[in-house]
Structure formats: C-alpha cells, structure tokens
Amino acid sequence: MGHLELRGLRKSFGGQAALAGLDLELARGELVSLLGPSGCGKTTALRIVAGFETADAGSVRVDGHDITGVPANKRDMGMVFQAYSLFPNMTAAQNIAFGRKLRKKADRTGELLELVGLGHLGKRYPHQLSGGQQQRVALARALAIEPRVLLLDEPLSALDAKVRVNLRDEIRRIQTELGMTTLFVTHDQEEALAVSDRVGVMSHGRLEQLDTPSVVYRQPASAFVAQFVGVTNTVLGTAVAGGVRIGAFRLATAAAEGIADGADVHVIVRPEDIGVAQHSGQDNGALVGTVVAQSFLGPVTRLSVRLAGGDQVVRVDQPSSRAGDFPVGTAVALDLAAARLLVVAV
Amino acid sequence: MVAPVANPARGDAAPGRRWPAWLVVVPFLAYVGVFLVYPTALVLIGAFQDANGGFTLDNVGALTRGVHLQAFLRSVELSALTALLGAVLGALLSWAVAAGRPDGLPRRVVVAGSGVLAQFGGVPLAFAFLATVGFQGLVTQVLRERFGVDLFAHGAWLFELPGLTLVYTFFQVPLMVIVFLPALDGLRPQWREAVASLGGNSWTYWRHVGGPVLLPAFLGAALLLFANAFSAYATAAALVSQGSPIVPLQIRGALTGEVLLGQENTGKALGLGMVVVVAVAMGLHALLQRRFARWR
Amino acid sequence: MAVKVVRWLVLLAFGVFFLLPLLAMAEFSTRGAGGTRSLDSWSGIVTDPDLVDAILVSVQLAVAGSLLVLVLLVPTMTWIRLRLPRLRRPVEFLCLLPIAIPAIVLVVGMAPLYAWVDYFLGGSPLTLTFAYAVLVLPFAYRAIDAGLSAIDLKTLAEAARGLGASWAAVLLRVVVPNIRTALIGASLLSVALVLGEFTVASLLNFDTLQVRVNLLGKRNAGVSIAVSLLSLLFAFALLFLLSFVGERRRGAAAGEG
Ligand SMILES: Nc1ncnc2c1ncn2[C@@H]1O[C@H](COP(=O)(O)OP(=O)(O)OP(=O)(O)O)[C@@H](O)[C@H]1O
Ligand SMILES: [Mg+2]
Numbered sequence: 001m002g003h004l005e006l007r008g009l010r011k012s013f014g015g016q017a018a019l020a021g022l023d024l025e026l027a028r029g030e031l032v033s034l035l036g037p038s039g040c041g042k043t044t045a046l047r048i049v050a051g052f053e054t055a056d057a058g059s060v061r062v063d064g065h066d067i068t069g070v071p072a073n074k075r076d077m078g079m080v081f082q083a084y085s086l087f088p089n090m091t092a093a094q095n096i097a098f099g100r101k102l103r104k105k106a107d108r109t110g111e112l113l114e115l116v117g118l119g120h121l122g123k124r125y126p127h128q129l130s131g132g133q134q135q136r137v138a139l140a141r142a143l144a145i146e147p148r149v150l151l152l153d154e155p156l157s158a159l160d161a162k163v164r165v166n167l168r169d170e171i172r173r174i175q176t177e178l179g180m181t182t183l184f185v186t187h188d189q190e191e192a193l194a195v196s197d198r199v200g201v202m203s204h205g206r207l208e209q210l211d212t213p214s215v216v217y218r219q220p221a222s223a224f225v226a227q228f229v230g231v232t233n234t235v236l237g238t239a240v241a242g243g244v245r246i247g248a249f250r251l252a253t254a255a256a257e258g259i260a261d262g263a264d265v266h267v268i269v270r271p272e273d274i275g276v277a278q279h280s281g282q283d284n285g286a287l288v289g290t291v292v293a294q295s296f297l298g299p300v301t302r303l304s305v306r307l308a309g310g311d312q313v314v315r316v317d318q319p320s321s322r323a324g325d326f327p328v329g330t331a332v333a334l335d336l337a338a339a340r341l342l343v344v345a346v
Numbered sequence: 347m348v349a350p351v352a353n354p355a356r357g358d359a360a361p362g363r364r365w366p367a368w369l370v371v372v373p374f375l376a377y378v379g380v381f382l383v384y385p386t387a388l389v390l391i392g393a394f395q396d397a398n399g400g401f402t403l404d405n406v407g408a409l410t411r412g413v414h415l416q417a418f419l420r421s422v423e424l425s426a427l428t429a430l431l432g433a434v435l436g437a438l439l440s441w442a443v444a445a446g447r448p449d450g451l452p453r454r455v456v457v458a459g460s461g462v463l464a465q466f467g468g469v470p471l472a473f474a475f476l477a478t479v480g481f482q483g484l485v486t487q488v489l490r491e492r493f494g495v496d497l498f499a500h501g502a503w504l505f506e507l508p509g510l511t512l513v514y515t516f517f518q519v520p521l522m523v524i525v526f527l528p529a530l531d532g533l534r535p536q537w538r539e540a541v542a543s544l545g546g547n548s549w550t551y552w553r554h555v556g557g558p559v560l561l562p563a564f565l566g567a568a569l570l571l572f573a574n575a576f577s578a579y580a581t582a583a584a585l586v587s588q589g590s591p592i593v594p595l596q597i598r599g600a601l602t603g604e605v606l607l608g609q610e611n612t613g614k615a616l617g618l619g620m621v622v623v624v625a626v627a628m629g630l631h632a633l634l635q636r637r638f639a640r641w642r
Numbered sequence: 643m644a645v646k647v648v649r650w651l652v653l654l655a656f657g658v659f660f661l662l663p664l665l666a667m668a669e670f671s672t673r674g675a676g677g678t679r680s681l682d683s684w685s686g687i688v689t690d691p692d693l694v695d696a697i698l699v700s701v702q703l704a705v706a707g708s709l710l711v712l713v714l715l716v717p718t719m720t721w722i723r724l725r726l727p728r729l730r731r732p733v734e735f736l737c738l739l740p741i742a743i744p745a746i747v748l749v750v751g752m753a754p755l756y757a758w759v760d761y762f763l764g765g766s767p768l769t770l771t772f773a774y775a776v777l778v779l780p781f782a783y784r785a786i787d788a789g790l791s792a793i794d795l796k797t798l799a800e801a802a803r804g805l806g807a808s809w810a811a812v813l814l815r816v817v818v819p820n821i822r823t824a825l826i827g828a829s830l831l832s833v834a835l836v837l838g839e840f841t842v843a844s845l846l847n848f849d850t851l852q853v854r855v856n857l858l859g860k861r862n863a864g865v866s867i868a869v870s871l872l873s874l875l876f877a878f879a880l881l882f883l884l885s886f887v888g889e890r891r892r893g894a895a896a897g898e899g
Contacts, residue, residue, distance in 0.1 A: 052539050072542040079543040085536035089558040098554070099544035145544055367725045371733070374718040378736050381776045385751025386743055392751075435656075442652040445645070452653055454885050459660065461881040462874060465831075466838035469852045470870035473859060474663035477670035477867045484666035516663070519656075577744030580840035584856050594746040601753065601845055617747035628742050 003028040003181045004049070004149050009058035011044055011205075018044040019055070020205035026149075029179040031172070032210075033192035036202030037228065042185040045202075046153050049183060051075045062148055078142030078150045078180075083158040085138055086126040092137045093122035099145035112140040115174060132163040139171065143178070150175065150182040156191065168195050189229045193217060201225045223344045226268045233274075233314045235267045235307075236346070244343055247309045249287040251336055256343040268342040271302060271317040275335030276326065286333035289314065291326050305332055390621070392614035405615035414596065414612075418619060421592040424507060425575035428514040432575075433568040435515070436522020443523065444530040457527070460520030467517040468580030475513050475585070479504055505586055513581050518571050525570055529563035529638060559638075566634035573627040576620065593620055664871065671868035683864030687872070690865065696854035699767045700837055703850065707774035708832035711782045712825060714775065719786055720817050723795050737783035740776055745841040748776070756846050767848040774839065778832040785831065789824020790817075823887050830884045834877045 002025035009022040018041045026032050034042045047053040049060055051072030059068045067075060086095050097109045113119050116136040126134055135155050142150060152171070156164045172195040175182050186192050192199045193213040200210040201224075209221035220226035227234065237246040239259040244251050244267055251267075259265060279288050292313065293304040301323035303316045316334065318326065326332060396402040408414055443456045463471070479485050479497060489495040503509055533556055541551040579594040590596040593616055600613030674680030687693060715737075722729050740748070752773055759769050795817065802816045818825065840852035851873065859866035 050539070050543055052542070072539070073545050073547055075543070076545075077543055079540065081536045081540065084534055085540045087537060087540070087555045087559075089555065098541075098546075102545045102550065141540075141544070151543075367721075368729075370721040371718050371726065371729060374714050374733070377714055377775075378779075381752075381755070381772050382736065382739060382748075382779070385748055385755055386739070388751035388754060389747055438652055439656050442649045442656070445649050454882065456653075456656075458878055458882040458885055461884070462834070462877045463660070466834050466874065466877040468838050468840045469856050470838070470874050471663075473855070473863070473867045473870040474667050474874070476859070476863060478663045478666035480863075482670070482863075484669045485662070516660075520660075573742075577746065579744070579746040580844075580852070583840070583844070584859070594744070597746050597750060598845065601750065613750050617750045620744055620747050621742065624744060625742050 002026050005061040007059045009048055010056045017205050022206055026181050028181055030197045031175050031182040033184045033186055033196040033199045034202055035186060035189055035192040035199055040202045041205040042202055043153055046151050046185050050077050050079050050151050076148045078147030080138045080142050080152045080155045082154045086134055088126050091123050091125055095137055096140045096144050112144050116140045131159050132167055150180045152184045154186055223268055226342050231271055233269050235312055237265050237267050239263045239265050253341055255341045259345050264346040265343050266346055269339050271315040273339035274316045276316050276332050279331040279333040288333050291328050291330045291332060389614045389617040392611050393618035395611055405611045409615055409619050417593045417596050421576055424510055425572045428511055428518045428575045429568050429571035431515045432518025432522050432571045436519045437526055440523050440526045440530050460523040463517050464521035464524055469584045471513055472581050472584035510582055514575050521571055521574055522567055525567045529560055562634040562638040566631045569627045569631040573624045576623055667867050667871040671864050683868040686865040687869055693854050696849050696851050700851035703770055703774060704833040704836040706771040707836045708829040710771055710775040711778050711832055715782055715786055717813055724799055738780045741780050749842050749845045770843060770848050773842050774836050778835050781831045782828040785824050785828035789821035793820045826887050827884055830880050834880050
C-alpha cells in the first residue's frame with residue numbers, strides 16, 4: 001500500500017477534460033515528479049490532492065484513508081506554489097511560523113530558516129527577498145507544519161537557470177533528509193529526471209509512463225514519452241520482415257515486431273546512441289549521410305547529418321574531443337546497431 | 347535606463363532640427379501656468395493680502411473664529427462621516443463584485459454605474475433625491491399616503507446636514523468601489539490557498555492576511571473619500587439654497603454675495619483652508635497607497 | 643454556498659439603494675395633473691429654448707475640452723518620455739494638482755482670470771473650455787500615462803525615426819494609433835466630466851446644462867428631474883462603453899503575449 005494514492009481521478013472544466021483517469025501511488029519518503037506539456041493536467045492533479053479542487057470521480061488516499069471529502073485545511077498537506085504565495089504583510093520568519101501558530105505547536109522557525117539556508121534573513125519581508133529566497137521561505141513554510149505529503153507546483157519555474165539548479169538540488173537534499181513523501185509538478189524534463197525517485201509522464205490528463213528516471217529515459221513506453229523526455233530523432237522508415245528500412249538502408253531489429261510489413265513507421269532513437277564513422281564512399285549497405293552542421297554543447301558536440309537520398313536530418317552526439325574528425329561536409333556512415341530503438345507505426 | 351546619445355538639452359544632432367528639445371513642452375507649461383498655477387497662486391497669496399494688497403493674517407485669522415470655524419468643523423464632520431460610511435459600504439459592495447466573474451454583468455454594471463455616480467453626480471444627484479425623499483418625492487408620498495409617516499415631521503432635513511450626509515454617501519460608496527476594487531483584485535488566490543493548506547479557514551485568512559494586506563488601501567481610500575466630500579460643491583449648492591453651513595457654500599457666498607469692507611479676501615482664505623485640509627488627506631493617501639503597492 | 647447567498651443579498655441591497663432614486667426620478671418626471679401620467683416634463687426638455695441652448699453649449703464644451711486636453715497632453719507626455727525624462731515628475735505633479743485643489747477653490751482664482759479672458763476673447767461660454775481642460779487634466783493624464791506605459795515607446799519611435807519619419811509623423815502615425823484605446827478612454831471620461839460640471843460654470847455665470855437644470859429646478863422640478871435622469875443615463879452609457887474599450891485592449895495584449 002502506498003503512502004499517497006490517487007485512484008481514477010477525473011476532472012473536467014466546462015466539458016474539457018483536464019484529468020481523464022489518473023492513477024498514481026507514492027511510497028513513504030518517495031519523490032515523484034509529474035511531468036508533461038502545458039495543459040496536460042499536472043496542476044489540476046496536485047490541486048485535487050491539496051483539496052483546492054474537487055475531482056469529478058476517483059479518490060485520494062493517505063495511508064489507506066480516503067481523504068477525498070476532507071477540506072483543504074484539514075489535510076496536512078504542505079504546498080509550495082509557483083510564485084507570489086508568501087503573505088506580503090509578514091516577514092519571512094512570520095510566514096514560516098504561521099502554520100505552527102495555528103496548530104499551537106512549538107516554534108521552530110529558526111531551525112527551518114537554517115534548513116533552507118536563510119538563517120540571517122528571517123526579518124525580511126517578501127518584497128525584500130529574491131525570487132529564489134522567496135521560494136526557500138515558501139518551502140520552509142510548507143515544511144513547518146510537518147505535513148504528511150509535500151506538494152510542489154512548478155516551484156522553480158519563475159527562477160533563472162542557475163538558481164533553479166541550485167534550489168532543485170537543495171529541495172532534493174531536504175526531502176531526502178526529512179524522508180518527506182513529495183509530489184513535484186514540473187514541465188522541465190531535466191528537472192524531473194534530476195530530482196525524482198520516479199517520474200510520471202502525463203499527457204491529456206493521464207499517465208503515459210511512471211518509472212525511475214533512467215527507465216523513462218532509456219526505455220520510453222511510447223513515442224510521446226520519448227519525444228517529451230530528452231532529445232530524440234524521429235526518422236521516417238518502412239516496416240519490413242525482421243526490421244525496418246530507412247531509404248536504402250535495412251536495419252534488423254526486434255523493435256518493429258507486430259507492425260505489418262510495408263507500413264510507414266517512425267524510428268525513434270537518441271542522439272547519443274548513434275555511432276558515427278567516416279564513410280569510405282562505397283555502398284556497403286550502411287545508413288549514410290553528410291554532416292551539415294555542428295553545435296558544440298560542452299562535453300559533446302551534436303552533428304546534424306542529412307541522410308543520403310532525402311532531406312531527413314538526424315542528430316548525433318559525439319564526444320567533443322572527436323568532433324574535429326567530422327567537419328561540415330564530411331560523408332559519414334551511421335551505426336544504429338547498438339542503439340535502443342523505438343519503432344512505432346505512423 | 348540608457349541615456350540618449352545626444353545631449354537632450356542641446357537637442358538632437360539629426361539634420362533638419364535646429365530647435366531645442368524643451369520647446370515642445372512650452373505650450374503645455376504655458377497653459378498650465380496660466381489656467382492652473384496662476385489661479386491657484388492667486389488664491390494662496392490672496393489669502394494673506396488685505397484690500398490694498400498688503401500682507402495681513404486677518405483673513406486666515408478669521409477662519410479660526412465664528413461662522414467660518416463652524417463651517418470648517420461641519421465640513422470636516424460631514425466629510426469624515428460620509429467617508430466612513432462610504433468606505434465601509436463601498437468595501438462591502440466591492441467585495442460582492444470582486445467575488446464574481448471579472449467579465450460578468452454585475453461587475454460591469456456596478457463599475458460603470460459607480461463611475462457615473464462618483465464623478466458625474468453633482469446636480470443630478472440633488473434632483474434624484476428631491477424626486478425620492480423631497481417634499482413631493484416618491485418615497486415621501488408613499489410613506490405619507492400608505493403608512494401615515496411624515497418624513498418631514500422634524501423639519502426640512504433633506505436641505506440641511508442630514509440630507510447632505512445621505513446624498514454624499516450616495517456618491518461616496520461608488521467612489522470607494524472605483525478605488526478599492528483594484529486593491530481587492532490585487533489579493534492573490536495563492537494566499538487564500540496557502541492559508542488553507544497551513545490549516546486556516548476563511549476567517550483566519552481575512553484576519554491574518556487579507557485584512558492586513560488591504561488595510562492600507564482601505565485607509566487610503568477613506569482619506570480619498572474624505573477629500574472628495576470635503577471638495578464637493580455642486581450637490582450641496584443645488585440642495586441648500588439658504589445659509590452656508592459648509593465651507594464650499596461659504597465660498598459661494600463670498601463670490602456672489604455682497605462683501606463686507608475689509609473681508610474682500612475671505613473667500614481666498616477659505617480656499618486656502620480647503621487646500622490645506624485636502625492636501626493633508628491626499629498626502630496621507632499617497633503614503634498609504636505606496637505602502638500597498640509594495641506588497642503587490 | 644452561504645458566501646454566495648450573502649454576496650447576492652449585498653448586491654440586491656445596493657441595487658435597491660442605487661436604483662430607487664432613479665426609479666423615483668422616472669416616476670416624478672412622468673407625473674401629470676391630478677394623479678395622471680404625462681410626458682410633459684420630457685417634452686419640456688426640447689421645447690425650452692434656453693435649455694436646448696445650454697445643452698448645445700455643454701456638448702460643444704465636452705468636445706472642445708477633451709480635444710484641448712488631448713492636444714496639450716499627448717505630444718508633451720510623449721516627448722517627455724522620449725527626450726526629457728527629468729521633466730516627468732514635475733509634469734505629473736502639475737497634472738495631478740487639480741485633485742488637491744477643489745474646483746470651488748480654483749474658481750476663486752479663475753474669476754479674475756476670466757475677466758481677462760472675457761476682455762480678449764469675448765464672453766462666449768465656450769471660453770469655459772480652458773477651465774475644463776484643467777479640471778479633466780488628472781483623469782486624462784492617468785489614462786494616457788497608462789497607454790504610453792503599455793507600449794515600448796522608445797523602440798517604436800527609434801524604429802520610425804530610423805525609417806525616416808519626422809517627429810510629427812512619429813506622433814501622429816506611430817504613437818497615436820498605438821495608444822488609441824487610452825485616448826478613447828481619456829476622451830469618454832472627459833466628456834462625462836464636462837457634461838456633469840456645475841461648480842465652475844455656475845460661479846463664472848455661464849449657462850451650461852447643469853446650471854440651467856439647477857435654475858429650472860426652482861420653478862419646474864419635473865423638467866429638471868427629467869434632464870437629470872437623462873444625463874445620468876447618458877453618462878452611464880458612456881462609461882459602460884468605456885468598460886468594453888478597456889476590455890479590447892486587454893484582449894489584444896493577451897493575444898500578442
Ligand atoms: N479553473 C479552471 N477553469 C477552467 N479550465 C481550467 C481550470 N483549471 C485548469 N483548466 C484547464 O484544465 C486543463 C489542465 O490544466 P492544468 O492547470 O492542470 O495544466 P498544467 O499541466 O498544470 O499546465 P501548465 O504546465 O501550463 O501549468 C487545461 O486545459 C486548463 O485550461
Ligand atoms: Mg500548472
């Protein structure tokens with residue numbers, strides 16, 4: 001039994017379905033991210049758990065107890081909003097103290113300020129804090145009530161890149177330290193992969209895949225997941241017996257099993273899974289093309305390779321130290337032998 | 347901000363323009379100088395002048411005695427009372443409007459109606475109340491004929507301070523809606539939700555967050571209402587034709603009536619007094635407004 | 643749900659408070675002799691030549707006043723944002739000054755001034771335009787200021803200058819079209835204010851709509867009340883219109899974002 005369970009949640013706004021049967025289970029102390037494009041229902045799911053929104057159908061359980069009908073202020077959920085949620089008339093310390101005061105619990109503000117690294121800023125008002133500092137205070141305020149579950153709705157999306165990375169690592173550290181069951185909503189896949197125990201990828205109000213970051217990345221359950229998480233190539237081909245054909249190139253793979261021969265397919269493959277070698281020129285049945293652009297990304301350099309006999313462009317990552325071997329204009333052969341492929345009918 | 351490359355005082359170096367940059371604002375400054383600054387200065391300076399233009403404190407001194415002092419006290423009382431009534435009732439109405447949809451009909455009607463009554467009011471409002479609770483007014487008649495109640499049993503109250511209080515409230519409430527509604531809209535839904543997730547209820551929210559956040563805006567608006575009622579003239583002028591119970595009507599008397607020797611500049615001193623009172627209220631209003639803006 | 647009930651009760655109570663006088667005006671202005679209904683008061687509006695004149699004067703003043711204030715403010719405020727930012731605070735102060743100086747005080751200072759205006763320009767009531775432009779200054783300033791803040795004036799002007807536009811062309815073909823809704827808002831507000839103005843006109847002895855209504859009330863309350871109701875409804879229509887103008891601007895901004 002999970003610590004937090006969402007079962008068959010449905011919700012629509014004026015006929016438009018925001019959630020179309022969402023099931024999710026979080027173990028105690030686990031951090032699960034809900035990842036998905038804008039409008040897929042992440043916030044709606046979180047707000048139903050928090051009690052700000054009522055589901056049309058389905059239930060929310062904590063430790064096996066159905067809390068679907070419990071009002072928001074009796075749920076003991078710590079909530080961190082996207083931005084501007086601090087009470088403007090209270091200092092950072094007063095914001096943090098607020099929840100414990102309502103519960104008549106002993107004050108722990110100093111300790112919480114230390115926890116989020118703001119020991120010296122307790123007397124400041126929200127408008128005197130930076131965006132990152134405000135979100136730290138918001139986190140401390142949510143944690144102060146010792147919530148059963150921590151809910152974070154894109155808490156980092158209003159911050160700049162550097163602060164965002166720092167704070168997300170910090171959130172993860174604190175969450176692990178406290179063993180806090182956490183539901184983290186984001187549309188930033190890198191963020192989700194970096195901090196989560198498991199990632200749930202959502203689309204159109206339901207989960208497409210729920211698994212550890214590495215499985216979601218390496219074994220995407222669907223084309224949608226593959227394309228939403230990380231960088232992928234989507235190459236048009238045709239299903240043939242025992243594999244797929246891309247132009248003149250035949251690739252033997254089990255990934256195309258079950259697709260009728262002759263059907264158009266998309267071959268989905270990550271840039272870093274493709275091997276590349278200079279092409280001698282003779283036709284040996286390899287997937288060949290020409291380097292048309294290079295972009296330097298730090299440790300790797302991404303080559304754009306236009307496939308021979310068409311205008312499809314495939315992106316291939318090479319260690320930057322080797323990129324000099326493939327200047328623009330080089331004829332190359334691509335090696336998909338070791339690549340994890342996903343083949344889907346178009 | 348990036349400073350313009352060319353020296354603004356010397357003007358643009360672009361070919362074809364040989365005139366200095368400040369020339370453009372001259373018509374505006376000249377106009378405002380003649381029709382705003384000059385008349386204002388005339389009042390403020392005239393308040394300290396005798397009939398021959400010499401310096402005197404007599405005019406201003408007269409404000410601290412007798413009918414003038416009473417008029418000021420009455421004006422302050424009327425303005426404070428209607429500002430308080432207007433602020434409380436207006437805040438209530440603002441809340442009822444803000445709780446609905448931002449593009450809903452109730453809101454649209456209330457906002458437009460408030461604009462009319464708050465800023466356009468004046469003489470038509472006086473007649474609106476004559477038609478309602480005047481000697482021949484609808485309510486007066488209905489009460490007299492159906493219920494045997496005489497609204498005027500205790501005198502012609504509509505044409506005295508109680509009447510002014512009623513009619514002023516009628517335009518103070520809408521003004522409150524106009525200035526307070528944006529403040530209510532500035533309350534973020536996250537605050538309410540944050541309070542709920544921390545275990546508080548609606549009362550906790552208003553007591554600890556909503557109320558304190560709105561307080562400066564509320565007080566600021568009340569001061570604005572005070573200044574508004576204090577400055578108002580048209581409604582009172584149309585309603586009260588005998589006597590000059592409040593300052594604006596005394597100024598009317600000074601402008602239109604026969605002026606006693608040695609009191610030529612009493613009107614200006616009364617004007618100065620009004621400006622001082624209004625300026626104090628507006629200054630405090632601006633202070634509070636700034637405080638609220640910081641919180642948004 | 644209890645909140646919802648309270649909300650509608652509040653709206654209802656205020657609705658009665660504010661509509662009752664309007665209803666009473668409608669009732670009063672349709673009274674005939676001996677308890678009958680008649681529209682004499684309403685037809686009296688058009689059959690009283692003095693009243694018709696006063697209405698015409700007020701309408702002309704409304705148009706002239708809002709034009710004058712726009713002509714004064716738009717070039718000045720644009721220019722100050724572009725080239726004289728140091729003047730922004732002082733000009734704002736001047737424009738908002740009429741809020742702190744009640745009209746009844748201003749008129750004390752204007753009385754001697756209008757002796758001169760009378761001497762130079764004659765005693766036409768249209769000279770009130772000058773005073774009215776001052777009275778609507780704060781409202782027009784705020785509307786135009788909001789309009790100018792909503793556009794990237796500097797970039798627009800630089801782009802137009804870069805394409806060879808004269809300053810006049812920048813103002814008329816770039817700035818004005820881009821702050822059009824703000825200008826409409828400022829004008830509607832000015833029109834409403836001028837049509838309702840009484841203080842200055844009455845104390846400078848000009849015959850405008852409100853002055854005439856007030857005068858008429860002394861002998862024929864019915865007509866005064868009819869005109870009052872009419873002018874309140876007209877102002878309401880103007881401001882109701884204004885609420886849609888603001889809407890369109892917000893909608894357009896959202897569409898661009
Ligand atoms: N209060 C509401 N009224 C009407 N529609 C709503 C409301 N809240 C959400 N929706 C709709 O429900 C759908 C899901 O919204 P939700 O806010 O859950 O998306 P999201 O995944 O959080 O997106 P984002 O990444 O943009 O925050 C959207 O189509 C949205 O327009
Ligand atoms: Mg969202």
